[in-house]
Amino acid sequence: MMMCKEATRLMSLKQDRPLTFxxxxxxxxxxxxxxxxxxxxRQFTLLHEAGKRFGPEHxxxxxxDGR
Amino acid sequence: MSEKEERLQRLTAVxxxxxxxxxxxxxxxxxxxxxxxxxMMSAIEKNESFAGRSGYETWVFGILKYKILDAMxxxxxxxxxxxxxxxxxxxxxxxxxxxxxxxxxSARPSSWGEPEAAFETEHFWQVFDACMIALPDNAARVxxxxxxMGLSTDDICKELGIKENNxxxxxxxxxxxxxxxxxxxxxxxxTA
Numbered sequence: 259m260m261m262c263k264e265a266t267r268l269m270s271l272k273q274d275r276p277l278t279f280x281x282x283x284x285x286x287x288x289x290x291x292x293x294x295x296x297x298x299x300r301q302f303t304l305l306h307e308a309g310k311r312f313g314p315e316h317x318x319x320x321x322x323d324g325r
Numbered sequence: 326m327s328e329k330e331e332r333l334q335r336l337t338a339v340x341x342x343x344x345x346x347x348x349x350x351x352x353x354x355x356x357x358x359x360x361x362x363x364x365m366m367s368a369i370e371k372n373e374s375f376a377g378r379s380g381y382e383t384w385v386f387g388i389l390k391y392k393i394l395d396a397m398x399x400x401x402x403x404x405x406x407x408x409x410x411x412x413x414x415x416x417x418x419x420x421x422x423x424x425x426x427x428x429x430x431s432a433r434p435s436s437w438g439e440p441e442a443a444f445e446t447e448h449f450w451q452v453f454d455a456c457m458i459a460l461p462d463n464a465a466r467v468x469x470x471x472x473x474m475g476l477s478t479d480d481i482c483k484e485l486g487i488k489e490n491n492x493x494x495x496x497x498x499x500x501x502x503x504x505x506x507x508x509x510x511x512x513x514x515x516t517a
Contacts, residue, residue, distance in 0.1 A: 261425060261426025262422065266501060267497050271493055274496060294433040295434075298504065300437070301434060301508075304437065304443070305504065306472055307444070308444065308453060308472075310472075310475070311444060312473050314383035
């Protein structure tokens, strides 16, 4: 059984690369049973959104090349 | 007002945001201000090359990104960074979990409410700022490159010369520290 600490590792990883099928399944299973981790998952996503707002408010993908 | 003057005004207005953005990455106020100064000079010089496809501020941020990356490379070259593989032990993380891997009762995440509402308040950003400054230097640099600058972990590894796995470990710790810090600062004040 995956514990919270390991689940947070996958939640973090999810922000940086797509999870494998296996990883997705274990994370989803854990989240379905653990409300604290569901909050943590939301918070990591919120940090990701906050980071985007901190810089230019527009989509960085559409930046003109500033060099 | 001429277009040039209008852009100069917009530059002045966005400057504080540029400085805090640079500060998150460089962890040094005078270096952050230098990078912003250079970016602003460069924006003025290259005024003609602004194509207007994105917002003017976004374009300036784009220039600043390169200045920050240059400054980071210089910091690294001058040995001003702790080795990235040896970020100090993760006591702060271990304190959030029991031996078994479950959350400590005192560290269990609680709801932050609606993200949109949080983003609207000045207080959230003050807490975010303070918590970023409280992060260990390397954690803050990697987190900033990933989440503020939006680089992929692959690019960050190339930039910093570390293994991708290492990058993920650093980001995991950075996020756990940040969330704990923000929750403390944010919810405490909210209910006070």
